[in-house]
Amino acid sequence: MRRVDILRHLRPDDRDQLVGFIDELAAVQGARPLSDHLWLDLVGGGAAGFVAVTATELAGDTPRLIAMAQVSAANDGVVLEVVTRPDGDLTDARPDAAAVALDLADTAIDAFRRNGGGRLTWWVDDATDAVGELAAEHGLVLERSLHEMRRPLPHPDRSAVATRAFVPGVDDSAWLTINNRAFADHGEQGGWTAATLAQRLAEPWFDADGFRLYEADGQLLGFCWTKVHAELRPPLGEIYAIAVDPAAHGRGLGRELTLAGLDSLADRGVTHANLYVDAANTAAVRLYHRLGFAVHRTRSAYSGRLGAP
Ligand SMILES: CC(C)(COP(=O)(O)OP(=O)(O)OC[C@H]1O[C@@H](n2cnc3c(N)ncnc32)[C@H](O)[C@@H]1OP(=O)(O)O)[C@@H](O)C(=O)NCCC(=O)NCCS
The missing domain is CATH 3.40.630.30 (Gcn5-related N-acetyltransferase (GNAT))
Structure with a gap:
Protein backbone atom coordinates (compact mmCIF):
# COMPACT_ATOMS: atom_id res chain seq x y z
CA MET A 1 0.00 0.00 0.00
CA LEU A 146 23.82 18.78 -19.75
CA HIS A 147 26.52 16.12 -19.46
CA GLU A 148 28.39 15.59 -16.23
CA MET A 149 31.76 14.18 -17.35
CA ARG A 150 34.39 12.67 -15.06
CA ARG A 151 37.94 11.31 -15.16
CA PRO A 152 40.44 10.10 -12.59
CA LEU A 153 43.43 12.25 -11.57
CA PRO A 154 46.24 12.81 -12.09
CA HIS A 155 46.13 13.08 -15.88
CA PRO A 156 49.21 11.45 -17.48
CA ASP A 157 50.08 14.74 -19.26
CA ARG A 158 50.80 18.00 -17.47
CA SER A 159 49.99 21.37 -18.99
CA ALA A 160 52.62 22.76 -21.33
CA VAL A 161 51.69 26.41 -20.65
CA ALA A 162 52.51 28.55 -17.61
CA THR A 163 49.48 29.91 -15.75
CA ARG A 164 49.10 32.09 -12.66
CA ALA A 165 46.47 32.51 -9.95
CA PHE A 166 43.64 35.03 -10.38
CA VAL A 167 44.11 38.17 -8.26
CA PRO A 168 40.73 39.51 -7.01
CA GLY A 169 40.38 43.25 -7.52
CA VAL A 170 43.16 43.29 -10.16
CA ASP A 171 42.09 40.77 -12.81
CA ASP A 172 38.31 41.27 -12.58
CA SER A 173 37.72 43.49 -15.59
CA ALA A 174 40.11 41.71 -18.01
CA TRP A 175 38.58 38.39 -16.95
CA LEU A 176 35.00 39.63 -17.45
CA THR A 177 35.88 40.79 -20.97
CA ILE A 178 37.29 37.38 -21.99
CA ASN A 179 34.56 35.43 -20.23
CA ASN A 180 31.71 37.38 -21.81
CA ARG A 181 33.31 37.24 -25.26
CA ALA A 182 33.91 33.48 -25.09
CA PHE A 183 30.48 32.70 -23.62
CA ALA A 184 28.52 35.22 -25.75
CA ASP A 185 26.14 32.43 -26.91
CA HIS A 186 26.11 30.40 -23.70
CA GLY A 187 23.22 31.52 -21.52
CA GLU A 188 24.03 31.81 -17.82
CA GLN A 189 27.87 31.74 -18.15
CA GLY A 190 27.82 34.77 -20.48
CA GLY A 191 26.72 38.31 -19.64
CA TRP A 192 28.42 38.34 -16.23
CA THR A 193 28.78 41.68 -14.46
CA ALA A 194 31.29 42.79 -11.83
CA ALA A 195 28.58 41.99 -9.27
CA THR A 196 28.12 38.38 -10.53
CA LEU A 197 31.87 37.83 -10.30
CA ALA A 198 32.14 39.45 -6.84
CA GLN A 199 29.39 37.13 -5.59
CA ARG A 200 31.29 34.02 -6.76
CA LEU A 201 34.62 35.30 -5.37
CA ALA A 202 32.93 35.64 -1.97
CA GLU A 203 31.72 31.99 -1.94
CA PRO A 204 33.29 29.89 0.83
CA TRP A 205 34.73 27.41 -1.71
CA PHE A 206 36.56 30.11 -3.69
CA ASP A 207 40.31 29.49 -3.89
CA ALA A 208 42.28 31.98 -6.03
CA ASP A 209 45.02 29.42 -6.51
CA GLY A 210 42.58 27.08 -8.29
CA PHE A 211 41.53 29.88 -10.69
CA ARG A 212 44.28 29.76 -13.34
CA LEU A 213 44.90 32.53 -15.89
CA TYR A 214 46.94 32.33 -19.07
CA GLU A 215 48.51 35.47 -20.54
CA ALA A 216 50.66 36.12 -23.60
CA ASP A 217 52.45 39.46 -24.03
CA GLY A 218 50.59 40.81 -21.00
CA GLN A 219 47.19 40.00 -22.55
CA LEU A 220 44.78 37.59 -20.88
CA LEU A 221 43.96 34.86 -23.43
CA GLY A 222 42.16 32.24 -21.39
CA PHE A 223 41.45 30.76 -17.99
CA CYS A 224 40.51 27.60 -16.13
CA TRP A 225 38.59 28.02 -12.87
CA THR A 226 38.32 24.99 -10.58
CA LYS A 227 36.11 24.25 -7.60
CA VAL A 228 36.75 21.51 -5.05
CA HIS A 229 33.70 19.67 -3.64
CA ALA A 230 35.24 18.31 -0.45
CA GLU A 231 31.78 17.34 0.88
CA LEU A 232 31.22 14.72 -1.85
CA ARG A 233 32.40 11.12 -1.73
CA PRO A 234 34.74 10.79 -3.47
CA PRO A 235 35.67 14.49 -3.21
CA LEU A 236 35.41 15.92 -6.73
CA GLY A 237 37.47 18.65 -8.34
CA GLU A 238 35.27 20.46 -10.82
CA ILE A 239 36.41 22.34 -13.92
CA TYR A 240 33.97 25.09 -12.98
CA ALA A 241 34.54 27.39 -15.97
CA ILE A 242 37.03 27.37 -18.79
CA ALA A 243 37.36 29.54 -21.86
CA VAL A 244 39.79 30.80 -24.44
CA ASP A 245 39.51 34.20 -26.12
CA PRO A 246 37.72 33.47 -29.44
CA ALA A 247 40.61 35.21 -31.25
CA ALA A 248 42.92 32.43 -29.96
CA HIS A 249 40.68 29.37 -30.51
CA GLY A 250 41.99 26.28 -32.26
CA ARG A 251 45.64 26.67 -31.18
CA GLY A 252 45.56 24.03 -28.48
CA LEU A 253 45.05 26.45 -25.60
CA GLY A 254 41.75 24.86 -24.51
CA ARG A 255 43.56 21.55 -24.02
CA GLU A 256 46.48 23.11 -22.15
CA LEU A 257 44.24 25.19 -19.88
CA THR A 258 42.05 22.19 -19.03
CA LEU A 259 45.27 20.37 -18.12
CA ALA A 260 46.38 23.37 -16.02
CA GLY A 261 43.11 23.06 -14.06
CA LEU A 262 43.57 19.29 -13.66
CA ASP A 263 47.17 19.82 -12.49
CA SER A 264 45.99 22.31 -9.90
CA LEU A 265 43.36 19.85 -8.62
CA ALA A 266 45.73 16.87 -8.56
CA ASP A 267 48.38 18.96 -6.78
CA ARG A 268 45.80 19.61 -4.04
CA GLY A 269 45.32 15.85 -3.60
CA VAL A 270 42.02 15.55 -5.53
CA THR A 271 41.71 12.15 -7.25
CA HIS A 272 38.57 12.63 -9.40
CA ALA A 273 37.71 15.50 -11.75
CA ASN A 274 34.27 16.39 -13.07
CA LEU A 275 32.64 19.11 -15.17
CA TYR A 276 29.28 20.03 -16.63
CA VAL A 277 28.98 20.76 -20.33
CA ASP A 278 26.06 21.42 -22.62
CA ALA A 279 25.65 18.36 -24.86
CA ALA A 280 25.30 20.80 -27.80
CA ASN A 281 28.74 22.40 -27.13
CA THR A 282 30.55 20.15 -29.61
CA ALA A 283 33.96 21.86 -29.31
CA ALA A 284 34.04 21.46 -25.53
CA VAL A 285 32.58 17.92 -25.47
CA ARG A 286 35.19 16.81 -28.01
CA LEU A 287 37.97 18.51 -26.09
CA TYR A 288 37.00 16.72 -22.86
CA HIS A 289 36.59 13.33 -24.57
CA ARG A 290 40.08 13.70 -25.99
CA LEU A 291 41.37 14.40 -22.49
CA GLY A 292 39.89 11.12 -21.24
CA PHE A 293 36.68 12.42 -19.66
CA ALA A 294 33.63 10.12 -19.95
CA VAL A 295 29.95 11.00 -19.53
CA HIS A 296 28.92 10.10 -15.96
CA ARG A 297 25.26 11.16 -16.30
CA THR A 298 23.16 13.42 -18.50
C1 LIG B 1 36.01 24.90 -25.61
C2 LIG B 1 37.18 25.85 -25.82
C3 LIG B 1 37.79 26.18 -24.47
C4 LIG B 1 38.23 25.12 -26.67
O1 LIG B 1 39.36 25.96 -26.76
P1 LIG B 1 40.40 25.90 -27.99
O2 LIG B 1 41.65 26.56 -27.55
O3 LIG B 1 39.76 26.38 -29.22
O4 LIG B 1 40.59 24.31 -28.12
P2 LIG B 1 41.91 23.55 -28.59
O5 LIG B 1 42.55 24.32 -29.72
O6 LIG B 1 42.78 23.23 -27.42
O7 LIG B 1 41.30 22.22 -29.14
C5 LIG B 1 41.31 21.08 -28.37
C6 LIG B 1 40.33 20.09 -28.93
O8 LIG B 1 39.02 20.66 -28.82
C7 LIG B 1 38.22 20.27 -29.91
N1 LIG B 1 37.74 21.46 -30.60
C8 LIG B 1 38.14 22.73 -30.41
N2 LIG B 1 37.42 23.55 -31.17
C9 LIG B 1 36.53 22.80 -31.84
C10 LIG B 1 35.49 23.09 -32.74
N3 LIG B 1 35.21 24.34 -33.12
N4 LIG B 1 34.74 22.06 -33.21
C11 LIG B 1 35.00 20.78 -32.82
N5 LIG B 1 35.97 20.46 -31.96
C12 LIG B 1 36.74 21.45 -31.48
C13 LIG B 1 39.10 19.42 -30.77
O9 LIG B 1 38.87 18.07 -30.38
C14 LIG B 1 40.49 19.79 -30.40
O10 LIG B 1 41.34 18.73 -30.53
P3 LIG B 1 41.96 18.36 -31.99
O11 LIG B 1 42.47 19.66 -32.55
O12 LIG B 1 43.02 17.40 -31.64
O13 LIG B 1 40.82 17.80 -32.76
C15 LIG B 1 36.79 27.13 -26.59
O14 LIG B 1 36.06 26.75 -27.75
C16 LIG B 1 35.96 28.10 -25.80
O15 LIG B 1 36.48 28.97 -25.07
N6 LIG B 1 34.61 28.02 -25.95
C17 LIG B 1 33.68 28.94 -25.28
C18 LIG B 1 33.61 28.64 -23.81
C19 LIG B 1 33.17 27.22 -23.55
O16 LIG B 1 32.29 26.69 -24.20
N7 LIG B 1 33.78 26.61 -22.52
C20 LIG B 1 33.47 25.26 -22.12
C21 LIG B 1 32.27 25.28 -21.22
S1 LIG B 1 32.01 23.70 -20.47
Whole structure:
Protein backbone atom coordinates (compact mmCIF):
# COMPACT_ATOMS: atom_id res chain seq x y z
CA MET A 1 0.00 0.00 0.00
CA ARG A 2 1.29 3.38 -0.96
CA ARG A 3 -0.09 6.81 -0.09
CA VAL A 4 0.49 9.92 -2.19
CA ASP A 5 0.23 13.35 -0.52
CA ILE A 6 0.33 16.80 -2.09
CA LEU A 7 1.87 19.41 0.24
CA ARG A 8 1.50 23.06 -0.76
CA HIS A 9 2.47 24.42 2.65
CA LEU A 10 5.06 22.64 4.72
CA ARG A 11 4.45 22.26 8.42
CA PRO A 12 7.72 22.13 10.42
CA ASP A 13 7.39 18.35 10.88
CA ASP A 14 6.78 17.82 7.13
CA ARG A 15 9.82 19.95 6.39
CA ASP A 16 11.97 17.99 8.85
CA GLN A 17 10.82 14.69 7.38
CA LEU A 18 11.65 15.75 3.80
CA VAL A 19 15.00 17.28 4.81
CA GLY A 20 15.79 14.04 6.70
CA PHE A 21 14.88 11.98 3.62
CA ILE A 22 17.26 13.97 1.39
CA ASP A 23 20.02 13.89 4.04
CA GLU A 24 19.62 10.12 4.38
CA LEU A 25 19.94 9.55 0.62
CA ALA A 26 22.88 11.99 0.44
CA ALA A 27 24.69 9.99 3.13
CA VAL A 28 24.15 6.74 1.18
CA GLN A 29 24.88 8.12 -2.29
CA GLY A 30 27.75 10.49 -1.47
CA ALA A 31 25.98 13.50 -3.01
CA ARG A 32 22.70 15.33 -2.38
CA PRO A 33 20.10 14.08 -4.90
CA LEU A 34 18.45 17.51 -5.22
CA SER A 35 19.84 20.63 -6.89
CA ASP A 36 21.07 23.43 -4.61
CA HIS A 37 18.21 25.73 -5.53
CA LEU A 38 15.48 23.24 -4.60
CA TRP A 39 17.36 22.13 -1.50
CA LEU A 40 17.57 25.72 -0.18
CA ASP A 41 13.86 26.22 -0.86
CA LEU A 42 13.02 23.01 1.01
CA VAL A 43 15.25 23.85 3.99
CA GLY A 44 13.65 27.30 4.08
CA GLY A 45 10.19 25.71 4.31
CA GLY A 46 9.10 26.43 0.71
CA ALA A 47 8.63 29.91 -0.82
CA ALA A 48 5.50 30.91 -2.80
CA GLY A 49 4.86 28.37 -5.56
CA PHE A 50 6.32 25.45 -3.56
CA VAL A 51 4.65 22.06 -4.00
CA ALA A 52 5.88 18.70 -2.73
CA VAL A 53 4.29 15.40 -3.70
CA THR A 54 5.33 12.50 -1.51
CA ALA A 55 4.88 8.72 -1.80
CA THR A 56 4.79 6.83 1.48
CA GLU A 57 4.98 3.06 1.80
CA LEU A 58 2.41 1.86 4.34
CA ALA A 59 3.39 -1.80 4.59
CA GLY A 60 5.08 -2.71 7.90
CA ASP A 61 4.87 -0.96 11.24
CA THR A 62 6.19 2.47 10.32
CA PRO A 63 5.17 4.41 7.24
CA ARG A 64 8.26 5.00 5.09
CA LEU A 65 8.81 7.86 2.68
CA ILE A 66 9.98 6.38 -0.64
CA ALA A 67 9.89 9.30 -3.05
CA MET A 68 9.29 13.02 -3.36
CA ALA A 69 8.62 15.40 -6.26
CA GLN A 70 9.34 19.07 -5.55
CA VAL A 71 8.28 22.19 -7.45
CA SER A 72 10.08 25.43 -6.51
CA ALA A 73 9.88 28.93 -7.94
CA ALA A 74 12.97 29.94 -9.96
CA ASN A 75 14.06 32.94 -12.05
CA ASP A 76 12.06 31.82 -15.03
CA GLY A 77 8.93 29.98 -13.83
CA VAL A 78 9.29 26.89 -11.64
CA VAL A 79 11.64 23.91 -11.53
CA LEU A 80 10.52 20.33 -10.88
CA GLU A 81 12.77 17.52 -9.66
CA VAL A 82 11.91 14.05 -8.35
CA VAL A 83 13.92 12.09 -5.79
CA THR A 84 13.32 8.39 -5.12
CA ARG A 85 14.95 5.78 -2.98
CA PRO A 86 17.01 3.54 -5.29
CA ASP A 87 15.29 0.49 -6.81
CA GLY A 88 16.89 -2.06 -4.51
CA ASP A 89 15.06 -0.50 -1.60
CA LEU A 90 11.63 -1.53 -2.91
CA THR A 91 10.46 -5.14 -2.84
CA ASP A 92 9.44 -6.90 -6.04
CA ALA A 93 5.73 -6.70 -5.31
CA ARG A 94 5.75 -2.88 -5.51
CA PRO A 95 6.21 -0.56 -8.46
CA ASP A 96 9.85 0.17 -9.17
CA ALA A 97 11.51 3.46 -8.39
CA ALA A 98 11.23 4.71 -11.99
CA ALA A 99 7.46 4.14 -12.06
CA VAL A 100 7.03 5.89 -8.70
CA ALA A 101 9.11 8.83 -9.97
CA LEU A 102 6.95 9.16 -13.08
CA ASP A 103 3.77 8.96 -11.07
CA LEU A 104 4.93 11.72 -8.70
CA ALA A 105 6.13 13.93 -11.57
CA ASP A 106 2.74 13.57 -13.25
CA THR A 107 0.92 14.47 -10.01
CA ALA A 108 3.25 17.43 -9.34
CA ILE A 109 2.72 18.83 -12.85
CA ASP A 110 -1.07 18.51 -12.42
CA ALA A 111 -0.85 20.23 -9.01
CA PHE A 112 1.18 23.07 -10.58
CA ARG A 113 -1.48 23.48 -13.30
CA ARG A 114 -4.22 23.59 -10.69
CA ASN A 115 -2.25 26.38 -8.95
CA GLY A 116 -2.68 28.43 -12.15
CA GLY A 117 0.19 27.05 -14.24
CA GLY A 118 3.02 29.00 -15.88
CA ARG A 119 6.44 28.04 -17.15
CA LEU A 120 7.78 24.76 -15.78
CA THR A 121 11.17 23.10 -16.26
CA TRP A 122 11.54 19.46 -15.27
CA TRP A 123 15.15 18.35 -14.69
CA VAL A 124 15.76 14.61 -14.96
CA ASP A 125 18.94 12.53 -14.69
CA ASP A 126 19.47 10.02 -17.51
CA ALA A 127 15.93 10.37 -18.85
CA THR A 128 14.24 7.24 -20.22
CA ASP A 129 11.76 7.08 -23.14
CA ALA A 130 8.94 6.99 -20.56
CA VAL A 131 10.13 10.34 -19.15
CA GLY A 132 10.15 11.86 -22.66
CA GLU A 133 6.64 10.51 -23.28
CA LEU A 134 5.23 11.91 -20.03
CA ALA A 135 6.89 15.27 -20.71
CA ALA A 136 5.38 15.33 -24.21
CA GLU A 137 1.91 14.49 -22.85
CA HIS A 138 2.19 17.63 -20.73
CA GLY A 139 3.46 19.72 -23.65
CA LEU A 140 7.04 19.92 -22.31
CA VAL A 141 9.88 19.82 -24.82
CA LEU A 142 13.53 18.84 -24.34
CA GLU A 143 15.19 22.20 -24.06
CA ARG A 144 18.64 21.33 -22.79
CA SER A 145 20.89 18.37 -22.07
CA LEU A 146 23.82 18.78 -19.75
CA HIS A 147 26.52 16.12 -19.46
CA GLU A 148 28.39 15.59 -16.23
CA MET A 149 31.76 14.18 -17.35
CA ARG A 150 34.39 12.67 -15.06
CA ARG A 151 37.94 11.31 -15.16
CA PRO A 152 40.44 10.10 -12.59
CA LEU A 153 43.43 12.25 -11.57
CA PRO A 154 46.24 12.81 -12.09
CA HIS A 155 46.13 13.08 -15.88
CA PRO A 156 49.21 11.45 -17.48
CA ASP A 157 50.08 14.74 -19.26
CA ARG A 158 50.80 18.00 -17.47
CA SER A 159 49.99 21.37 -18.99
CA ALA A 160 52.62 22.76 -21.33
CA VAL A 161 51.69 26.41 -20.65
CA ALA A 162 52.51 28.55 -17.61
CA THR A 163 49.48 29.91 -15.75
CA ARG A 164 49.10 32.09 -12.66
CA ALA A 165 46.47 32.51 -9.95
CA PHE A 166 43.64 35.03 -10.38
CA VAL A 167 44.11 38.17 -8.26
CA PRO A 168 40.73 39.51 -7.01
CA GLY A 169 40.38 43.25 -7.52
CA VAL A 170 43.16 43.29 -10.16
CA ASP A 171 42.09 40.77 -12.81
CA ASP A 172 38.31 41.27 -12.58
CA SER A 173 37.72 43.49 -15.59
CA ALA A 174 40.11 41.71 -18.01
CA TRP A 175 38.58 38.39 -16.95
CA LEU A 176 35.00 39.63 -17.45
CA THR A 177 35.88 40.79 -20.97
CA ILE A 178 37.29 37.38 -21.99
CA ASN A 179 34.56 35.43 -20.23
CA ASN A 180 31.71 37.38 -21.81
CA ARG A 181 33.31 37.24 -25.26
CA ALA A 182 33.91 33.48 -25.09
CA PHE A 183 30.48 32.70 -23.62
CA ALA A 184 28.52 35.22 -25.75
CA ASP A 185 26.14 32.43 -26.91
CA HIS A 186 26.11 30.40 -23.70
CA GLY A 187 23.22 31.52 -21.52
CA GLU A 188 24.03 31.81 -17.82
CA GLN A 189 27.87 31.74 -18.15
CA GLY A 190 27.82 34.77 -20.48
CA GLY A 191 26.72 38.31 -19.64
CA TRP A 192 28.42 38.34 -16.23
CA THR A 193 28.78 41.68 -14.46
CA ALA A 194 31.29 42.79 -11.83
CA ALA A 195 28.58 41.99 -9.27
CA THR A 196 28.12 38.38 -10.53
CA LEU A 197 31.87 37.83 -10.30
CA ALA A 198 32.14 39.45 -6.84
CA GLN A 199 29.39 37.13 -5.59
CA ARG A 200 31.29 34.02 -6.76
CA LEU A 201 34.62 35.30 -5.37
CA ALA A 202 32.93 35.64 -1.97
CA GLU A 203 31.72 31.99 -1.94
CA PRO A 204 33.29 29.89 0.83
CA TRP A 205 34.73 27.41 -1.71
CA PHE A 206 36.56 30.11 -3.69
CA ASP A 207 40.31 29.49 -3.89
CA ALA A 208 42.28 31.98 -6.03
CA ASP A 209 45.02 29.42 -6.51
CA GLY A 210 42.58 27.08 -8.29
CA PHE A 211 41.53 29.88 -10.69
CA ARG A 212 44.28 29.76 -13.34
CA LEU A 213 44.90 32.53 -15.89
CA TYR A 214 46.94 32.33 -19.07
CA GLU A 215 48.51 35.47 -20.54
CA ALA A 216 50.66 36.12 -23.60
CA ASP A 217 52.45 39.46 -24.03
CA GLY A 218 50.59 40.81 -21.00
CA GLN A 219 47.19 40.00 -22.55
CA LEU A 220 44.78 37.59 -20.88
CA LEU A 221 43.96 34.86 -23.43
CA GLY A 222 42.16 32.24 -21.39
CA PHE A 223 41.45 30.76 -17.99
CA CYS A 224 40.51 27.60 -16.13
CA TRP A 225 38.59 28.02 -12.87
CA THR A 226 38.32 24.99 -10.58
CA LYS A 227 36.11 24.25 -7.60
CA VAL A 228 36.75 21.51 -5.05
CA HIS A 229 33.70 19.67 -3.64
CA ALA A 230 35.24 18.31 -0.45
CA GLU A 231 31.78 17.34 0.88
CA LEU A 232 31.22 14.72 -1.85
CA ARG A 233 32.40 11.12 -1.73
CA PRO A 234 34.74 10.79 -3.47
CA PRO A 235 35.67 14.49 -3.21
CA LEU A 236 35.41 15.92 -6.73
CA GLY A 237 37.47 18.65 -8.34
CA GLU A 238 35.27 20.46 -10.82
CA ILE A 239 36.41 22.34 -13.92
CA TYR A 240 33.97 25.09 -12.98
CA ALA A 241 34.54 27.39 -15.97
CA ILE A 242 37.03 27.37 -18.79
CA ALA A 243 37.36 29.54 -21.86
CA VAL A 244 39.79 30.80 -24.44
CA ASP A 245 39.51 34.20 -26.12
CA PRO A 246 37.72 33.47 -29.44
CA ALA A 247 40.61 35.21 -31.25
CA ALA A 248 42.92 32.43 -29.96
CA HIS A 249 40.68 29.37 -30.51
CA GLY A 250 41.99 26.28 -32.26
CA ARG A 251 45.64 26.67 -31.18
CA GLY A 252 45.56 24.03 -28.48
CA LEU A 253 45.05 26.45 -25.60
CA GLY A 254 41.75 24.86 -24.51
CA ARG A 255 43.56 21.55 -24.02
CA GLU A 256 46.48 23.11 -22.15
CA LEU A 257 44.24 25.19 -19.88
CA THR A 258 42.05 22.19 -19.03
CA LEU A 259 45.27 20.37 -18.12
CA ALA A 260 46.38 23.37 -16.02
CA GLY A 261 43.11 23.06 -14.06
CA LEU A 262 43.57 19.29 -13.66
CA ASP A 263 47.17 19.82 -12.49
CA SER A 264 45.99 22.31 -9.90
CA LEU A 265 43.36 19.85 -8.62
CA ALA A 266 45.73 16.87 -8.56
CA ASP A 267 48.38 18.96 -6.78
CA ARG A 268 45.80 19.61 -4.04
CA GLY A 269 45.32 15.85 -3.60
CA VAL A 270 42.02 15.55 -5.53
CA THR A 271 41.71 12.15 -7.25
CA HIS A 272 38.57 12.63 -9.40
CA ALA A 273 37.71 15.50 -11.75
CA ASN A 274 34.27 16.39 -13.07
CA LEU A 275 32.64 19.11 -15.17
CA TYR A 276 29.28 20.03 -16.63
CA VAL A 277 28.98 20.76 -20.33
CA ASP A 278 26.06 21.42 -22.62
CA ALA A 279 25.65 18.36 -24.86
CA ALA A 280 25.30 20.80 -27.80
CA ASN A 281 28.74 22.40 -27.13
CA THR A 282 30.55 20.15 -29.61
CA ALA A 283 33.96 21.86 -29.31
CA ALA A 284 34.04 21.46 -25.53
CA VAL A 285 32.58 17.92 -25.47
CA ARG A 286 35.19 16.81 -28.01
CA LEU A 287 37.97 18.51 -26.09
CA TYR A 288 37.00 16.72 -22.86
CA HIS A 289 36.59 13.33 -24.57
CA ARG A 290 40.08 13.70 -25.99
CA LEU A 291 41.37 14.40 -22.49
CA GLY A 292 39.89 11.12 -21.24
CA PHE A 293 36.68 12.42 -19.66
CA ALA A 294 33.63 10.12 -19.95
CA VAL A 295 29.95 11.00 -19.53
CA HIS A 296 28.92 10.10 -15.96
CA ARG A 297 25.26 11.16 -16.30
CA THR A 298 23.16 13.42 -18.50
CA ARG A 299 20.75 15.91 -16.98
CA SER A 300 17.85 16.80 -19.28
CA ALA A 301 15.56 19.81 -18.96
CA TYR A 302 12.01 19.52 -20.33
CA SER A 303 10.28 22.88 -20.42
CA GLY A 304 7.03 24.47 -21.44
CA ARG A 305 4.37 26.97 -20.49
CA LEU A 306 1.49 25.10 -18.90
CA GLY A 307 -2.00 26.45 -18.63
CA ALA A 308 -4.48 25.86 -15.84
CA PRO A 309 -6.60 22.69 -16.48
C1 LIG B 1 36.01 24.90 -25.61
C2 LIG B 1 37.18 25.85 -25.82
C3 LIG B 1 37.79 26.18 -24.47
C4 LIG B 1 38.23 25.12 -26.67
O1 LIG B 1 39.36 25.96 -26.76
P1 LIG B 1 40.40 25.90 -27.99
O2 LIG B 1 41.65 26.56 -27.55
O3 LIG B 1 39.76 26.38 -29.22
O4 LIG B 1 40.59 24.31 -28.12
P2 LIG B 1 41.91 23.55 -28.59
O5 LIG B 1 42.55 24.32 -29.72
O6 LIG B 1 42.78 23.23 -27.42
O7 LIG B 1 41.30 22.22 -29.14
C5 LIG B 1 41.31 21.08 -28.37
C6 LIG B 1 40.33 20.09 -28.93
O8 LIG B 1 39.02 20.66 -28.82
C7 LIG B 1 38.22 20.27 -29.91
N1 LIG B 1 37.74 21.46 -30.60
C8 LIG B 1 38.14 22.73 -30.41
N2 LIG B 1 37.42 23.55 -31.17
C9 LIG B 1 36.53 22.80 -31.84
C10 LIG B 1 35.49 23.09 -32.74
N3 LIG B 1 35.21 24.34 -33.12
N4 LIG B 1 34.74 22.06 -33.21
C11 LIG B 1 35.00 20.78 -32.82
N5 LIG B 1 35.97 20.46 -31.96
C12 LIG B 1 36.74 21.45 -31.48
C13 LIG B 1 39.10 19.42 -30.77
O9 LIG B 1 38.87 18.07 -30.38
C14 LIG B 1 40.49 19.79 -30.40
O10 LIG B 1 41.34 18.73 -30.53
P3 LIG B 1 41.96 18.36 -31.99
O11 LIG B 1 42.47 19.66 -32.55
O12 LIG B 1 43.02 17.40 -31.64
O13 LIG B 1 40.82 17.80 -32.76
C15 LIG B 1 36.79 27.13 -26.59
O14 LIG B 1 36.06 26.75 -27.75
C16 LIG B 1 35.96 28.10 -25.80
O15 LIG B 1 36.48 28.97 -25.07
N6 LIG B 1 34.61 28.02 -25.95
C17 LIG B 1 33.68 28.94 -25.28
C18 LIG B 1 33.61 28.64 -23.81
C19 LIG B 1 33.17 27.22 -23.55
O16 LIG B 1 32.29 26.69 -24.20
N7 LIG B 1 33.78 26.61 -22.52
C20 LIG B 1 33.47 25.26 -22.12
C21 LIG B 1 32.27 25.28 -21.22
S1 LIG B 1 32.01 23.70 -20.47
